[in-house]
Structure formats: structure tokens, C-alpha cells
Amino acid sequence: MGYVILEIIFWTSFFLVAYTYLGYAVLVSVFVKIKHAVEPKVDLLLHNDDELPTCSLVIPSYNEADFIAEKAHNSLALEYPKDKFEIIFVTDGSNDGTPDVLRKIPGVQVWHSEERKGKIAAMNRAMTRLRSEITVFCDANTMLNSQCIKQLVKHYQDPLVGGVSGEKIVLSESEDAASGAGEGIYWKYESYLKRKDAELKTLVGSAGELFSIRTALYKPVEADSILDDFMVSMRLVQDGYKVAYEPSATASETASVNVAEEYKRKVRIAAGGFQSIQRLRKLYNPIKYGLVTFEFVSHRVMRWAVAPFMLPIILVSNALLLLQGGAFIYQLLMLGQVLFYGAALLGWLLESRKLKVKLLFVPFYFSMMNYAVMAGYVRFVKGSQTALWEKSKRRQ
Numbered sequence: 001m002g003y004v005i006l007e008i009i010f011w012t013s014f015f016l017v018a019y020t021y022l023g024y025a026v027l028v029s030v031f032v033k034i035k036h037a038v039e040p041k042v043d044l045l046l047h048n049d050d051e052l053p054t055c056s057l058v059i060p061s062y063n064e065a066d067f068i069a070e071k072a073h074n075s076l077a078l079e080y081p082k083d084k085f086e087i088i089f090v091t092d093g094s095n096d097g098t099p100d101v102l103r104k105i106p107g108v109q110v111w112h113s114e115e116r117k118g119k120i121a122a123m124n125r126a127m128t129r130l131r132s133e134i135t136v137f138c139d140a141n142t143m144l145n146s147q148c149i150k151q152l153v154k155h156y157q158d159p160l161v162g163g164v165s166g167e168k169i170v171l172s173e174s175e176d177a178a179s180g181a182g183e184g185i186y187w188k189y190e191s192y193l194k195r196k197d198a199e200l201k202t203l204v205g206s207a208g209e210l211f212s213i214r215t216a217l218y219k220p221v222e223a224d225s226i227l228d229d230f231m232v233s234m235r236l237v238q239d240g241y242k243v244a245y246e247p248s249a250t251a252s253e254t255a256s257v258n259v260a261e262e263y264k265r266k267v268r269i270a271a272g273g274f275q276s277i278q279r280l281r282k283l284y285n286p287i288k289y290g291l292v293t294f295e296f297v298s299h300r301v302m303r304w305a306v307a308p309f310m311l312p313i314i315l316v317s318n319a320l321l322l323l324q325g326g327a328f329i330y331q332l333l334m335l336g337q338v339l340f341y342g343a344a345l346l347g348w349l350l351e352s353r354k355l356k357v358k359l360l361f362v363p364f365y366f367s368m369m370n371y372a373v374m375a376g377y378v379r380f381v382k383g384s385q386t387a388l389w390e391k392s393k394r395r396q
Contacts, residue, residue, distance in 0.1 A: 003324050010317040010330075013310040020307035024298040025189075028196045035200060044154045053133035053153055054084045056215070060122045061089050061140040063096040071140050072105045080149045086132065089140075090122040119208075120228035124220040136212040137229065141253055142168075144210065148249035152212045155244040162217050162241025163233050165203050166210030166249035167191055186365055191247065193299060198245035201291040204299050205276075206233035206243060210251035217241065222279070226272030234280050237292055259351050263372055270376020273304035308373040315341075341367065 057075055061068060068089070075087045087108045091099045093116020102110045111126060123137065134153055138144060148166055155164045170187045197203050208229040213236065221231040233243050277300060286293040315337055321330045340363050347364025 003321070006317050006321050006324070010314060010321060013313045013317065014333075016302070017307045017310045017314065019298075020302040024302070025193060025196070028193070028200055028295070028298070032196050032199045041199070044157060046150055046154050047157075049081045052081060052084055052150070053156065054131075055080060055086075055134045055136060055149060055153060055212075056130050056132040057085070057087045057136045057138065057149070058123065058126050058130075059087070059089050059138055059140055060119045060126075061091050061094065061098055061102075062116065062119075063094050063098060064140040065094075065096045065098045065101055068098050068101050068140060069105065071143070072102060072108050074143045076105075076107050077146055078144060078149050079146045085149070088126060090126050092116055092122045092125070117223070120221060120225050121223055123228065123232075124223075127215070127218050127220070130215055132215055134212055135215045135218065136210070137208060138210045138251055139208050139253070142209045142251040143253070145248075145250045145252075148210065148246075148251075151246050151249040152210075155246060156214065158242070158244075160242050161244050162236040162239070163206065163211065163213040163243040164249075165194070165206035165212075165233065165243060165245050166251050167194075167245070167247040168207055168209040169250050169252040171252055171254050185361060186369070194245050195247060197295050197299060198243070201242070201295060202237055203243040203245045204234070204237070204292070204295045205230040209253065210249060225275070226268065227276050230272070230276055231279065234276070234283070234296075238280065238282055259348070259368065263368060266369055266372035267376045267379065270304060270373040271379040272376075273300070273373075274377055274380040277301050277305060304373060305377075308370040311370055344368075 057078070059071065059075070061071075064071070072087070072089070078085070088111055089099075089102050089108060090111045091102070092113040094112070099110050099112045102108055111129075113122075113125070127135065134156065136149060136152060144166075152164045152166060155161050168187055168191070194203055205227075206229050211229050211233060213232065217236060217239075218232070219235055221228060221235065225231045236243055280296070283289055283293055283296045289296075318326075318330055318334045318337065322334060343360050344363040344367035347360035348368070350360070351364070
């Protein structure tokens with residue numbers, strides 16, 4: 001292969017990766033500053049209790065008996081008028097006693113079906129029965145801060161807001177292995193991007209840890225949807241609504257117990273990512289969606305479908321350039337890659353010993369995450385990732 005062609009391949013791949021993980025963050029931050037200079041940010045005030053909308057907290061729960069009582073008590077402690085708020089656990093398919101534990105706790109409702117069809121089926125079933133103005137979804141393994149519901153619903157003062165997402169917090173401790181600490185660092189960066197996305201135009205996809213929607217706008221998504229919450233929120237955007245982001249409404253959970261569990265979770269997310277970007281292809285039209293297309297492609301499509309596959313191309317093309325007597329810059333870049341992947345390998349080797357050298361957390365988690373994307377793509381192509389899955393184990 002010609003030297004010039006190799007250079008084009010290398011620098012194109014390098015630019016795509018750099019843009020995905022650094023360039024977009026810089027660009028969206030600049031756009032937000034420009035927007036606020038032209039259109040000053042308006043801080044929303046909390047409603048008085050008598051002005052608050054009716055709200056349902058829906059918690060899909062499958063075999064969570066070990067700590068479902070803690071989740072129920074956390075939900076009961078949320079600050080919201082009791083006559084406008086209901087807590088509903090949808091425990092479809094649970095056979096470990098989860099419904100029985102919940103039925104002993106006053107103040108919560110248990111909607112149970114013996115058949116297990118997956119989380120999205122449980123959500124769809126619940127939504128046919130709800131009559132509240134706002135529905136809040138959250139995971140059974142997350143703990144919410146007491147003001148989170150009020151903080152979420154304040155955004156519905158804007159009629160263009162169809163959904164509001166809270167902030168996920170990964171509780172990483174000093175004894176966590178590299179995978180857990182890396183997950184915490186990753187989510188801090190991801191939360192920053194989510195805030196900027198929402199400030200510029202709209203959040204591009206919500207995670208299931210804490211997400212709300214105007215009940216009347218909910219549309220059931222396909223039963224085989226892997227990233228159900230992402231699809232529900234993006235269908236709102238596709239219909240012309242905004243999804244807001246509220247960082248003071250938090251959902252806290254512990255990190256994955258080890259790298260194997262975090263890898264399993266990432267592979268599933270990646271398979272769901274490929275499924276989602278295929279089904280949301282209408283959003284690729286910048287003439288109709290404008291900034292939404294820019295955010296969706298830059299933050300999601302590039303992250304899932306482009307950058308991970310560019311990394312090996314960068315490495316191989318760099319090596320081929322050196323074999324053809326490449327310039328000094330290619331020697332430096334190859335050295336940088338060798339050191340980075342060497343640090344990732346060292347992080348993997350020492351992960352079981354709960355390594356505390358944070359310099360290794362980022363290269364290890366970054367490499368594992370991108371390898372998981374490739375594995376997720378294989379699952380997506382084969383159709384082997386189903387909506388039913390066993391949740392990853394997290395540190396207690």
C-alpha cells in the first residue's frame with residue numbers, strides 16, 4: 001500500500017477518534033457558551049406543592065429480593081405530596097420472593113405477572129394502567145436523593161420538554177478494582193457531555209437509572225429493544241420534543257463487582273447501541289433535525305459505530321508507516337500507543353488485586369470499553385443479544 005494512502009488512512013482514523021472522545025466535548029462546550037451569550041440561561045424554580053403534577057414512580061424489578069426493601073424505603077422517603085405520588089414496583093417473572101417482600105411494606109404498590117417478558121414489556125404493561133401526568137422510571141438497584149422528583153418535574157414547565165433525565169452517580173471506593181474506578185471516571189465525563197447536550201438542544205438518550213416522561217407522550221417501543229430507556233427517550237426527540245437533564249436529581253449505584261461483570265454490561269449496551277442507531281435512522285436528517293442530528297451522530301453514533309473500529313486501524317497503519325520509513329511523528333505516536341495499551345494490559349493483569357494506581361484506570365477501562373463495543377457488534381449482527389438478560393453484579 002502506498003505511503004500517501006497509509007497517511008490518509010492513519011490521519012482520518014486518528015481524527016475520528018480524537019473528535020469522538022475530545023473534539024466533540026470541546027465543540028459542544030463552545031456552542032453552549034455562544035448560546036448562553038445570545039440567550040441567557042433561565043433557572044427554573046420549583047413548584048409549590050399545590051402546583052405539582054401528579055406523578056408515578058415505576059420501578060421494574062426482577063429477582064431483587066436481597067435489597068428490594070431498601071429500595072422501597074428509599075422511594076418512600078422521597079419528598080413529594082403523598083396525594084399526588086404513587087410508587088409502583090413491576091415485578092414480572094420474579095421467583096425469588098421479591099413481590100412477597102414488597103407486599104409487606106405499606107405505601108407501595110406491587111404489579112406482578114408470573115410471566116417474564118423483559119423490562120420493556122413490564123414498562124409497556126404498566127403504562128397502560130397509569131393516569132398520572134408524569135411517570136418516573138428508575139432501576140431497582142439505584143438509590144435516589146430525596147428531592148429528585150421535584151427537581152425532575154420542574155422542567156415540565158416548558159411545554160416542549162417531553163422527558164427529563166437525572167444524573168447517574170457511580171459510587172466508587174478506594175478498594176474498587178480498576179474496572180469499578182474506571183467506570184466512575186467514565187461516568188463523570190459522560191455526565192458532563194449530557195449536561196452540555198441538554199443545554200445546547202436536547203439530551204440524546206436517557207439511561208434507565210432515572211428517567212421521566214409526560215405519561216401521555218409514552219409510546220411503546222419494540223418488544224425486543226435492548227436499550228429500552230434510550231429508545232423511549234429518543235422517540236420523544238424524534239417526535240419533536242426535548243429531553244432535559246437535571247444533575248441535582250441523582251440515582252446512585254455501586255460499581256460493577258469486577259471486570260467480567262462490567263464487560264458483560266458493556267457488551268449488552270453496545271449491542272443495544274447498534275440496534276438503536278439503526279432504528280433511529282430518521283435522526284440522520286440534519287435538514288429536519290438540525291442540532292439534534294449533530295448531537296446524535298457526534299455523541300452516540302461515533303461512540304458506538306465508528307471510533308472503536310478506528311483504533312486498530314490507527315495501530316496497524318502506524319506500524320506500516322514505520323516499516324516504510326515513516327517520519328519522527330509516527331515514531332512518537334507509535335510509542336504513545338504502545339505505552340497506552342501497555343498500561344491497559346497492566347491494569348487488566350492487576351485488576352483482581354484491586355490496583356489503586358489511578359493512572360492505569362483510564363487506559364484499562366477505555367480499552368475494555370472499546371473491545372466490548374466490537375463484541376457487541378458481533379452479537380448485534382448475529383442477533384444473539386436478547387432483551388432478556390441477567391443483570392451485572394455490583395459491589396454491595
